[in-house]
């Protein structure tokens with residue numbers, strides 16, 4: 001409604017109107033030929049393309065396409081978020097996997113087609129806001145537009161006739177009144193008519209621009225920030241330390257601008273790890289919680305401090321944030337050969353398999369035995385023997401833990417230079433010495449116990465690491481934590497821009513933008529007062545605002561001239 | 572003395588039953604509106620249309636005449652009394668009180684805010700939908716949406732109580748955060764606003780069809796109760812206003828969720844399934860807001876976008892939570 005052609009001829013649509021793409025609902029329809037038929041020639045086409053790209057319609061369509069394009073990433077597992085899911089998907093759907101992969105369905109958010117959509121939107125956004133910023137900067141300095149000749153044609157119009165009184169003075173009063181209401185005002189007096197033109201709500205456009213600029217800010221900071229960010233993982237066993245250097249990470253993802261020597265060489269030691277399990281017979285029995293990794297920190301300057309990492313409460317060290325990713329048991333195992341020499345000793349990280357912490361781990365003895373030995377072990381923190389004879393764990397805490405070991409003999413393949421996970425043992429080509437499918441039983445050990453290896457190869461001990469004088473087995477096995485070390489200096493900036501966007505949005509959507517006019521004309525029967533208002537954008541309270549203006553003005557006039565002038569008739 | 576959680580379950584089913592009553596009463600109301608004579612409904616149309624704001628100016632029914640009628644006709648005298656609508660609203664309030672009791676006792680039983688698993692999300696989400704509706708009723712007569720609102724609440728709440736119920740269990744570590752309180756609550760609040768906007772957009776489409784048919788001289792222009800509703804422009808404006816408020820809350824939800832993710836998972840954004848859907852919904856509503864400002868898209872097309880947006884909200888809640896795999900595995904169902 002705002003700038004219908006008649007408004008324009010009245011001079012109400014002025015330079016202070018926000019600039020909008022030509023297909024905006026408030027813009028006057030442009031001659032269609034202008035939009036649809038580019039002038040011949042490259043420049044003409046480019047201009048035409050640019051105008052299309054920065055139009056409301058294209059922005060809107062791009063937004064909708066962006067929404068649709070984001071969907072596949074929630075349907076298919078993504079390499080960044082769920083790498084194991086991708087592997088599994090490949091196993092389950094070997095036929096369709098290559099096709100989907102070629103379409104980048106497993107890396108949707110870094111795919112060329114997804115990038116193309118948001119880059120186009122980005123360009124459109126910038127192309128749209130730059131002219132608007134220029135325009136708005138000018139509008140902020142412009143005067144409210146000339147009072148329309150015929151206010152009666154506006155939708156919100158009131159008129160009052162006062163029997164006598166001074167027209168100019170009435171407008172003076174109105175001017176003050178509007179000013180105090182936060183309007184920017186300008187006087188347009190001409191001959192026997194006096195008028196004040198007022199406008200407010202410049203914050204609406206400011207907010208809109210702020211919002212769109214802040215979106216650019218978010219995108220840019222996310223983009224640049226990613227180049228300087230790194231995220232690494234590191235497993236630490238109770239009592240052990242690690243130093244924050246590139247080689248000390250188990251795995252790391254780093255942005256392209258992260259140099260090898262970026263890392264601050266602070267050191268972390270895991271003093272202890274706390275966890276509680278809900279008791280049997282309570283709701284959520286066995287549920288683990290209250291995880292806390294208690295760390296000692298040796299800072300780069302040599303000072304030391306203590307810190308705790310909990311879920312939702314990372315530890316901040318040397319510009320990095322340290323998170324708790326996971327935890328598990330690391331039973332301490334000692335292997336001796338037939339001569340009684342220790343050929344392996346130390347804690348071994350076992351990977352939890354279920355919520356009751358049934359854990360799987362691998363011991364690799366590479367030297368000191370006639371042939372290399374590999375052992376696949378299961379740790380049951382709270383073991384229960386099932387009918388089938390197999391064990392399971394029924395609780396995560398160490399209530400008489402049980403370690404079972406199956407022993408394999410042969411070339412473990414660790415010397416081949418091929419990277420092998422510490423949690424996996426490739427049993428192909430190995431000779432199985434005990435456990436199922438052999439005549440010898442699996443080795444079963446409780447903390448502190450030692451058993452003979454098959455074929456007289458030696459012994460294996462499940463060390464009890466409980467503190468001296470412990471009466472139970474609750475601390476008989478060491479724990480380890482998997483820490484994530486994350487560095488991203490851009491996060492606060494991203495947040496700042498996001499909050500700016502939110503603030504801009506609030507202004508853009510809730511600040512009413514409106515114009516008001518008060519005009520006084522001297523006539524034979526007194527002073528004609530006219531009030532009119534025009535909304536620029538959605539403004540449900542405009543009618544009430546005009547009524548308030550009329551009433552307020554009358555009160556002020558009355559106060560200024562206590563006797564005499566009373567309104568003769570209103571309409 | 573039964574334990575708190577049992578009280579919660581009992582009052583919840585009571586609430587569902589009362590809401591069902593409210594639904595029936597509102598449905599009768601619509602039926603009665605349909606059979607009302609034109610004369611009976613003339614006044615309320617004008618009154619309702621009177622508030623039509625600036626943007627509606629172009630349309631015939633909300634011009635100055637209607638505005639004037641609204642100002643002078645604010646007195647309720649001409650408004651027919653919608654008895655069944657009153658019953659519906661009274662039952663909705665009663666049901667809401669039971670619903671509130673149920674939610675509070677659940678919270679006390681758990682010793683924390685009652686929105687930490689799917690069952691509780693449903694409970695709080697519908698509580699807020701009803702609350703927003705009832706609060707808005709004190710200012711704008713939206714009782715023609717009553718059937719939709721109480722129907723939606725009965726279905727969501729009934730389904731949640733029947734399928735998603737889980738006993739009170741301690742919170743898992745990632746949920747122990749102030750952001751649980753803020754993020755989830757604000758998300759539910761925006762859902763409530765989007766729900767109202769959705770209902771209004773549906774009405775807008777129906778009304779627009781009716782207006783088109785009347786203009787085309789068709790005898791049977793559609794359901795009769797539409798006569799008692801505001802015109803298309805007014806419906807659209809209301810839908811828009813609910814949406815923009817909802818959109819601001821949703822933007823906040825997105826930001827708050829990212830802050831939480833930064834604390835809990837060590838990155839503020841990772842296109843986890845739930846994050847992705849929150850983003851999709853945000854983009855859809857941004858599209859809606861643009862559509863309303865784009866020539867050729869205001870009116871029916873933008874109403875369809877509002878409907879699509881809310882469909883995505885419901886999908887995000889009911890389908891993504893239950894069937895999609897991701898970090899947000901807090902449904903409490905196994």
Ligand code: HEM
Pocket residue numbers: 020021024053054055056059063121122124125126128129207208209211212215505508509857860861864
């Ligand atoms: C990056 C994607 C974008 C998003 C998420 C977005 C979002 C929004 C939102 C939420 C609003 C409502 C706030 C307000 O009224 O001030 C809005 C308004 C607006 N946007 Fe965008 N926008 C995007 C891109 C663009 C682009 C590319 C253009 C240029 C064509 C544009 C032009 C506008 C205009 C002119 C308005 C004001 C609408 C009105 O007058 O009611 N936006 N945008």
